[in-house]
Amino acid sequence: MGAEHLEALGLKGRDFLGLADYTPDELRKLIDLGIELKRKNKANEVFHPLAGKTLGMIFEKSSTRTRVSFEVGMYQLGGHALFLSRNDLQIGRGEIISDTAGVLSRYLDGIMIRTFGHDILLELAEHASIPVINALTDHSHPCQALADYMTVLEHKGKLEGLKIAYIGDGNNMAHSLMIGGAKLGLHVAVASPEGYTPAEGVQADTRAIAAQTGGSLLVTGDAREAIEGADIVYTDVWASMGFEEEQKIREKAFAAYQVNEELARYAKPDYVFLHCLPAHRGEEVTAGVIDSKHSIIFDEAENRLHAQKAILAALL
Incomplete structure (x- = not known):
């Protein structure tokens, strides 16, 4: 499996806000891809499709599994994950979400957010030009x-x-x-x-x-x-x-x-x-x-x- 296989999925650039946004076939392809990536990991096969890519991880809710799994996941795929708590961002000091989304879109290749209000996720995704992933809101937990x-x-x-x-x-x-x-x-x-x-x-x-x-x-x-x-x-x-x-x-x-x-x-x-x-x-x-x-x-x-x-x- 190479980059061309990932391109063939046709999901590049999409947000992952909820499972309702994906067709049954797309969800099954993601599951099958997860199983294949797990196989590669167990076989110690190096697979770095995200070399040079950076994921910003915004945490307004604390976490064990979410932080560790996303951070390790980016590392295993050859990329880098950047932990951003509310105290690390100007959102915590009054910057509007649309401005934060615009700025982070110039620095990062994707944004993962774990927050309370689902409206925060939706507003971030609306104004970001890079993929936004829902790592949990009070409304849903699709990952x-x-x-x-x-x-x-x-x-x-x-x-x-x-x-x-x-x-x-x-x-x-x-x-x-x-x-x-x-x-x-x-x-x-x-x-x-x-x-x-x-x-x-x-x-x-x-x-x-x-x-x-x-x-x-x-x-x-x-x-x-x-x-x-x-x-x-x-x-x-x-x-x-x-x-x-x-x-x-x-x-x-x-x-x-x-x-x-x-x-x-x-x-x-x-x-x-x-x-x-x-x-x-x-x-x-x-x-x-x-x-x-x-x-x-x-x-x-x-x-x-x-x-x-x-x-x-x-x-x-």
Whole structure:
């Protein structure tokens, strides 16, 4: 695989703001590219399509997996990653986003941003002339979802027709899993308590996509209904970053939505368990599930590196 293969993907110069912006075929090509880049890495094959390229990484939210995987990914592809916290940028001192986007576009080959408001991401992308990658907003987490479905493909050998059950907060993670699952032909079931269900607009978009791909969407308040016959079981923390002050309220609201051994019995016997991490054992998931033979959380975490390398290589 050389530069001509990456050019043939036809994604050079695109933004990666959400999975809804990509066709099912494009998403599958990115997943397949991630698997190939992972193979190259394991075989110690040098592949530097991004030699001389620089990625600016803007972090308004702290991170372990996102920073390390993007920084290592750029290094493995022959490029350079530049960490930029809010305190490193004039955005933190009042510079408007459009000016920051214009300036960074003259210095960098791509921008990755991990922030709170989705509107910040969209405004940055609107004014930047280089690719912008969504490394997480309060609305979506597309890089994680791409890595998740890459991991499922490795373990199950297929994606289309599988059932994924997401149990918990209808947050940014749920949104990206829903859209990505529908795009890739999965049956998505989400169980959340009242007041914490996924955004109505995302539900509508997911159903519209699923109608074209043969997938489906179920949103319910019943965790058992969602997990029944699931091939993939997924959960996330009950209080995401920025909602820590709601921890006690959410613990009460989500008490019936813990993924434990009793609930997991309703999934298929060979189900796989995923969690985007960090996890709070004893809250959203028991140690008996997350540390069981069903859990593939570290394969999933590793694939953040390779899936994001696919995005970087294809776009930059």
